[in-house]
Amino acid sequence: MRRFNLSYTQRIGALDESFLGTGRPLGQARLLHEIGSRERGGKGAAQDEAGVDGVLAQDLRERLGLDSGYLSRLLRALTADGLLDLAPDSEDRRRRRIRLTAAGRRAWQDLENRSEERAGVLLEPLTGRQRTRLAEALDTAELLIRAATVRLETVDPASPAARAAVRTYLDELDARFPEHDAPPMPTPQDENAFRPPAGAFVLAISDGSAVAGGGWRDHDGAAEIKRMWVDAGWRGAGMGRRLLEHLEGLARAQGYRLARLDTNAALTEAIALYERAGYRRIERYNDNPHATHFYEKPLA
Template sequence: MATPRPSPAAVEQPDLPDHVEVVRRFNRSYTQRIGVLEESFLGLGMPLGTARLLYEIGAEAGTTRDLRARLHLDSGYLSRLLRRLEADALVVVGPDPDDRRRRRVELTPAGRRAWAELERRSAERAENLVAPLTGRQRARLAAALAEADLLVRAATVRIEEVDPAGAAALAAVRSYVAELDERFPRGFAVGDLTAGTERLRRPDGAFMVATSDGVPAACGGVQPLGGGVGEIKRMWVHPGWRGAGLGSRLLRHLEGVARDLGHSAVRLDTHGSLTEAVGMYRRAGYREIERYNDNPYAEHFFAKGLH
């Protein structure tokens, strides 16, 4: 005789923290209301996953590798979605002119029309969703969703060790030095971005890049100073990410890397105009010390013991 299944009322619900339950409840409510559960998303004849990929290709054409990084898709699932879009004559996939080992994905004329219709229906769905709200309520909703979006993306940022002279590191460092040049009163002389990167490689050092949807959000490295002291270098957080706690998270990560490299303390320097960085270092327990290097752009010098 088969064992009877427990009734739904008999199944115990897990005791979850309030913030976890809030996120789960929002996910259930929002996905239902925006049509995620519909077999034909927005009446376009395709499920959400396929429509989302079509949108991403139309927003920024690129290689299959770019798409995997931006959408966090495994190669098999991405290939299946692309085959459906190809079968519907919405995309073309071919060798990338810049690197024929990679495949580039672009919309066909029919794909561009489908993309425009997806944009129109998506905007219409969003407008209808908030239509019953007052202007004040819409402003509150927009502010709350912007904050939620930032924090969710911050929580899912991936910090990975990379080659300090590789493409990912150099993309982040270019943004870093461009900001320094803009913010320093006398500018910042940009030299060879690969100079000195050998000290940011293991076994002596390491370099990290934080990415969100395949785009650099922050970076930083550790290099040896000698005597069990490491130095944090090239630490940068994209302006759009400031206020989300990513800088503090990256700093803690770099301190952990310094410990793994055998350092018992770390030092760093910064310019006085980078007030956000100065404040973050102080809050993280760094103490100001005397100048320890000949960096002409440095005005503040910090140290912290690693316990």
Template sequence: MDDEQVARGTGDEVAVVRRFNRSYTQRVGALEDSFLGTGMPLGTARLLFEIGTEPGTTRDLRARLGLDSGYLSRLLRRLETDGLVAVVPDPDDRRRRRVDLTAAGRRAWADLERRSVDRARDLVAPLTARQRARLAAALAEADLLVRAATVALERVDPTSDLARTAVAAYVAELDERFPGGFDPGPAGTASDPDAAGLAGPSGAFVVATSDGEAVACGGVRTLSSGAGGGVGEIKRMWVHPGWRGAGLGSRLLRHLEGVSRDLGHREVRLDTNGTLAEAVAMYERAGYRRIPRYNDNPYAEHFFAKRLG
């Protein structure tokens, strides 16, 4: 298998995904002009469902559904014309527009939900209980892997709202998992002293997003510089618990190593707590070697380093 096949998937893997796409879109009614008999095409019905499930601003909807602003505007105009949604200025920020269902929209949403449940129930009805369990497990795994494959890794300002949201989740998990809790100090707040080190030009902070939500994060900062290359450190690496097991942690780690290399580092270091056994195992699989303590982090128990090619 050559490098391109590894990066893009083998022909067999691609064929399986394409066959599933054809089969599934046909059987769930995605090809019909009137999705599930609602009188709306799939795109419009999907947007109605999203608004009814989690109302928000047009920006929220674009991020969650991956739609460009022009297409989203056309879909919203149809829903407005049909009296199903109301698009008004957001009271929290008049520059943004908020989208909510009208009373008629809530009735249409409930009808769409009922039709969707009925279609799914009819689809699995011919299967035995064991087959339904296998299908549910397979689809859950497929959903996780497809979402992991489409996660976006983006450098952001470490003081941005998105970065603070990710760091807050990271801090909350450490506080829950560490036997004595975790005191982050001002980490993730406007007065975070470490944020400057994770900003350019000597550092970077990366957030992984799916449907507009932060699902992983990590930063790189420069520990030392030199003519032969500097030494970097990976900090605040976190993956949402619901995303573990899909390879996102390893992907993020490789990405951060690349960021560190781009910053001119010949070596990258990191530390972790023994409670985070899965993180220790991941670092060892990725070729990190154990080294003596190199910082005064009171929560760190294991220290690693890796030469960057």
């Protein structure tokens, strides 16, 4: 890991005082790239009069893992160069919304062009087969590095982020089981069951976005694992196992000594996960019409 970091940072120019010859250090260039990419991708909130998305400073800080002081210094430097406009957010004036100026958009495009050129120079000596191998290896490395740095956060089950995760989970069930009506969104009473101390709802956060989620709640004295979901792009990175173990640990810390869960026979990946984790088949213990398989596991 350390050898790769040393080799890679040298070859992409991360050690240069002027990253890719732009006249800016890597920190400023990385922030400029993020703002421009989010504007182009439509990930900001409201658009300005020119139709350009703005980016919240808070979102940048969470996505890039920067402390407030360092982010403020980077923003001041780019603003002083005429590349950014900073203004209070129209919905909450305590927050700052950041937009690229016309000069900033030109600088962003120049950075993109230079990055593409550097990548082309690095790949030019490789054969097509070698390039394919490298792309596959980098995809795997990126996924696993991101998985290793995911944060597991207990959140309010009624929060917008939790509800969005549950909505994604239910939409996937609806797509995979078209012969059945998808379960409805949880009611406030349902959500309350996932609040501590007799429950919890957890999201796995990467770059400021939820990539997995799930919860547990009391069910006749056992901790019932519910709503386990992993984003399709994150499957194969061990997120399901990590989330399951985390939920078990939260329940164990509250004195629960038995975990239960249900699933459907068509969800073969979930069944394999649960059985590898030590769950054993039991008789039906609830009236969930979508469930065909029922499991339990001692938590002692």
